[in-house]
Amino acid sequence: MAVIARLKEDIESIYHRDPAARSAIEILLTYPGMHAIWLHRISHKFWKRNCRLTARCLSTFSRWLTGIEIHPGATIGRRFFIDHGMGVVIGETAEIGDDCTLYHGVTLGGTTWQAGKRHPTLENNVVVGAGAKILGPITMHEGARVGSNSVVVKDIEKDTTVVGIPGRVVAKPTMHSKEKTERRSAMAKKYGFDAYAVSPDNPDPVANAIGQMLDHMHLMDSKVQELCQAVQSMGGSVCTEKLPELDVGEFIDAEHAAAEKRQSTLDEFDPII
Numbered sequence: 417m418a419v420i421a422r423l424k425e426d427i428e429s430i431y432h433r434d435p436a437a438r439s440a441i442e443i444l445l446t447y448p449g450m451h452a453i454w455l456h457r458i459s460h461k462f463w464k465r466n467c468r469l470t471a472r473c474l475s476t477f478s479r480w481l482t483g484i485e486i487h488p489g490a491t492i493g494r495r496f497f498i499d500h501g502m503g504v505v506i507g508e509t510a511e512i513g514d515d516c517t518l519y520h521g522v523t524l525g526g527t528t529w530q531a532g533k534r535h536p537t538l539e540n541n542v543v544v545g546a547g548a549k550i551l552g553p554i555t556m557h558e559g560a561r562v563g564s565n566s567v568v569v570k571d572i573e574k575d576t577t578v579v580g581i582p583g584r585v586v587a588k589p590t591m592h593s594k595e596k597t598e599r600r601s602a603m604a605k606k607y608g609f610d611a612y613a614v615s616p617d618n619p620d621p622v623a624n625a626i627g628q629m630l631d632h633m634h635l636m637d638s639k640v641q642e643l644c645q646a647v648q649s650m651g652g653s654v655c656t657e658k659l660p661e662l663d664v665g666e667f668i669d670a671e672h673a674a675a676e677k678r679q680s681t682l683d684e685f686d687p688i689i
Contacts, residue, residue: 429495448482449498459488507535519546
């Protein structure tokens with residue numbers, strides 16, 4: 417039963433992180449990242465029991481099948497997701513926490529031929545973009561993000577974004593940035609949609625434009641509320657009726673229907689079949 421629960425957990429995590437996922441059967445049959453992770457879990461058990469040759473043969477078969485190379489000695493946490501996966505390499509002493517995401521072409525490699533810890537450690541909720549190389553016994557602390565094709569050779573602090581060759585910090589968490597992100601998320605929910613990937617450190621110009629619009633709408637709402645209170649305190653009668661909610665109509669209905677369909681498909685899935 418523990419295996420079935422773990423399998424369902426992995427499928428659900430893929431649903432949450434990949435909008436292209438349409439059904440549990442599709443994930444089981446066509447997602448090489450999931451195949452590689454489950455084959456690794458088996459080979460890792462053999463490795464821990466000192467059946468090293470069997471473990472290496474199984475990991476080699478997994479590499480041939482999926483294009484993903486994970487050394488059986490690597491330690492991997494729960495809900496790990498490898499998107500696309502081709503060309504991913506994870507070394508023997510690498511350690512990966514829970515809820516981490518790797519894209520294709522990522523390397524968690526070593527920088528020495530000496531025995532011992534020589535590969536990176538990824539704490540929980542780390543995201544590594546396509547083609548990035550993380551080298552040496554360094555630590556990517558919780559929530560760290562690495563841009564595509566970056567090369568990282570130093571420890572990265574919590575919730576920090578790194579890009580470039582060599583990797584350089586482009587965004588650090590501050591109280592101001594956290595407050596701005598929370599405010600934008602609240603405004604996005606109020607106006608009927610989720611401003612996906614809108615954050616103060618996002619380099620995408622469209623996402624930044626949407627974020628600035630949300631900030632402006634939040635400021636206007638606050639100012640209008642203050643004006644209404646001031647006029648009413650002087651005996652006026654304004655803002656007596658609640659402003660109408662923004663109706664995005666069929667878009668919201670379609671999104672809710674799609675979400676319900678995906679959830680029902682996941683609930684009905686039985687891995688024993």
